[in-house]
Amino acid sequence: MTPRREPHRKPRRALRIGVDTGGTFTDFILVEGGRVRVHKVLSTPEDPARAILRGLKELLGDRSASKVDLTHGSTVATNSLLTRRGARTALVTTAGFEDAIEIGRQNRKELYDLAYKRPLALVPRGLRFGVDERLDERGEVLTALDVKALGPIARRLKARGAESVAVCFLHSYANPDHERRAAEALRKAGFLVSASSRVLPEYREYERASTTCVNAYVSPLMSRYLAGLTRKAGLARLRVMQSNGGIISGRTAGEEAVRTILSGPAGGVVGAFEAARGAGFPDAVTFDMGGTSTDVSLLRGRIGFTAETEVAGCPIRVPVIDIHTVGAGGGSIARRDPGGALAVGPESAGADPGPICYGKGREVTVTDANLFLGRLDPARFLGGRMKLDEKGAARGIARLAKELGLSPLAAAEGVLRVANQHMARAIRLISVERGHDPRRFALVAFGGAGGMHACALAHILGIPAVVVPKDPGILSARGMLTADVVKDYGRTVLLPASSARAEALEKLFRPLVERARRELKAEGFPRPAIERMVDMRYQGQSYEITVPLEGRGLRARFDALHQARFGTSNPARAAEAVTLRVRAAGKVQRPPAARAAGGGKDGARARTGHAPMIFEGKKLRGARYERDLLRAGDRFRGPALISEFSATTVLPPGWSCRVDKRGNLICEERT
Structure with a gap:
């Protein structure tokens, strides 16, 4: 079953749900009329639909999903490419150009690595076939297409187990006729076909062939996944987030899955852009720290785009939001490297087993270090639904400290210091190295772990203000409903x-x-x-x-x-x-903008108590606040811990926080 299209109509009383599938948690936001609800469940990476179905059931209760318009940020295409578990794909191209996809541009990512090996081509040599045909750069026919040759090729493809075929002829951007005829013949033979003149009608044959092969490789899996999710959930309509910050129908996403490669991170940037603009900071760095990785992007009054990206060694030439990713997240594993130094990431504990404090993990993570230093409230994690194991985290930190020859306190602070430097380097890459001074920007922090590290990062980079939107752990899902x-x-x-x-x-x-x-x-x-x-x-x-x-x-x-x-x-x-x-x-109908009740002063009504917090080796008395009780106009100073369902924000000593009319936390370092 293919996800079906539903005609556009005037806003009706439907349930709109945004879903972002992350490496550790799957995030939900439900909008019904003027009401907004948020939710999180642990992800199921081996079958992402399981977590979504579970979350929908918990959100909807006894209600049917038949009136649900669901917008989904999916990692299915990305993961199938990273793990090389996509469809068995063939390439049909102009005779003599079968190896262009493997030869590439002859550049190498590791210039001084004498043992460097290029990533394997997505389509193996035995599944690349040349056909007699040739066009010139103006699209004039030099050699007519040999249609009869496609029959034997189709039989050989079936014999070799090919499921999907990429068709990429030289200069087809100038004249798609040969590709259309070849694609039609191969579809009649029973193959799923991606034609470059449809996917990317632009010159530069290597990038065009690579993009088309990636689409052919990931689309069958994506199409089956979306069809299965729609059927099992009984959805009224399914839309999918694209890498360019827009959404498309589930049917289109199944056919053009290459456009969803950076689906999840794109939703976060869209949500952060709306939050930054609403808070009065049009120039901002977006900082999305989840459980597995961190994504950063630069906003200069608008979202930045790039025409090309690379995933798993494959150039992909479709418009994407300009995002840089590093392997540092709440689940990043800390260890002693072969040289005896402390290393953090890029390996992650993910959702299973997760950090030690989740109850099943065995290796120390960034989240464990935050808990050990008093920067997480073990009783308020996920609104109190998930208790954290403080003693287990402390034992893990002690083991790591012994390996490093450090005190447990120094080891825990070292884990955060190393992780913060990884993320600061990523922000410098998109700002300083492109001629932008980060001191002229605000930092918009979101994701489940973003608020815990944002002020420390801003201090390292000299960024004057940190904006933490309401429900920051769900902002990517909210961005999908905004797109x-x-x-x-x-x-x-x-x-x-x-x-x-x-x-x-x-x-x-x-x-x-x-x-x-x-x-x-x-x-x-x-x-x-x-x-x-x-x-x-x-x-x-x-x-x-x-x-x-x-x-x-x-x-x-x-x-x-x-x-x-x-x-x-x-x-x-x-x-x-x-x-x-x-x-x-x-244009789609946007969810209602967040608003905070007024009348705030010093946040006293939201203060739930005090607890020890450790900064720079010193144990300090930190205030604890319940974010849902804060009001516009509230102001207070750090050290403080601000807890809410989807995330925690750490306000270090020397920092102050105010709540604006939209409920954003505006954190600034006092001079």
Whole structure:
């Protein structure tokens, strides 16, 4: 069963649920009318649907899911690529180019590693087949497609157990006819087919072939997973978060699964963008620390995008939110490395067995260190639903300390210090190394562990303010309900900038815009917002800059963007319009914005007591606050621990916190 489409209609009294599947927890947010509920369950990585079905049952109780509109951030495509457990995939390409996907660009990630081995090609040599056909760069036929050769190829593919086929012919972006005919023949033979002229009609055959192969590899698994989830849950409608920050129908996600590779992290950035803007910080660094990893992104009044990313050694050329990930999370394992030093991550305890304090783990994690130092309330974790094992965590810290020759206190603080430096390095990568001073940005902290480390990171980087939104552990799921239905389209044109006049561009854009309107109408949005962009470069350059098409002055905007990004421009040099891009968006109804009750003063009504907290080797008396009882206008100082259902926020000594009208915690270091 394929997830079905449901016509767009006026807002009805349906249940809207956002679900984000993480490595440790699966997060839920339910919106019904003006009411919002949040929920968490432990993830089941071997079968993500199990955790979702369990969470839905706990959220809905006896109510049916037949009126549920569910938006899902899924790791299925990512994990199948990382673990190489996707469909058995073949590649049909222009004869003589069968090995292009393995040869690649001849670059190596580890330049000085003499024993470096390139990742294995996604499609093995025995499943790569060449067909006689050839087009030139203008799409003119040099050699007609040998359709008869596809029959024997199909039989050999079946004999070798292929399930899915990627079709990628040279220059098919200029003329898709050969690919369409080949894809049709292979579909009739019983294969699932991804054609590059549909997935990525752009030049650079290696990236196009790689992206198409990834889509062919992950789509069958994704399609089955989404169909099974829809059927088992009995959902009214299923939508899936894409890497570009928009959502698409479950059916489209099953067919174009390559667009969901960074599904979960993208939802977090969308949610953080809305939170930062609402708190008055349009320029911000998003900091999403979960149980397994940390994702960071830079906002400069808008969400940043990149045209290409790489996962498991495979280049993927689809629009994605510009996110950098490091293997440091609450479940990251601390150990003594072969040189005798303390190391943290990238290995994670995940959801099973999890940290020692969860009751089953055996290895010390970042979460265990936080608990040992009094930075987690063992009685308030997940709103008191999950008790933490303090004694077990202390025993684990003591074992690690003995291995390192340190006191337990020094070992626990060392674990957090190492983890914080890993995450600070990631933030420097997206800010300092790109010419941005982090002292000009706020830090938006979310994820289950983000609030525990945010102030320490801000101190390291000189960031002046930390914003912790309401329900930070659920922000990625909330972002998915905030996202619009978005689809991106591209087409390579290779046109001199002098010829890229408004009339000529309008004619070239027309097929993309018509396709965008047609497909968004099928998603239920007859009048989508259309944004046009042009990838441009100076003649002789290898890569481009995406320039918004806003009336006239395209060339001047390109020169200005080039100057801003690289510190140089050359208005006298010839330029080219390389690829046309269209983004179509259908606006969805957003969940109600968070609001905090007013009348706050010093947070006294939310203070539940005091407990020891350890900072820099000193045991201090820290206040404990129940976040749900805080009001707009409340102000207090650290050290303090602020607990809520989905996360905990640590306010170190020397820091102050205020609650704004949306319920955000605004934390600032006192000078």
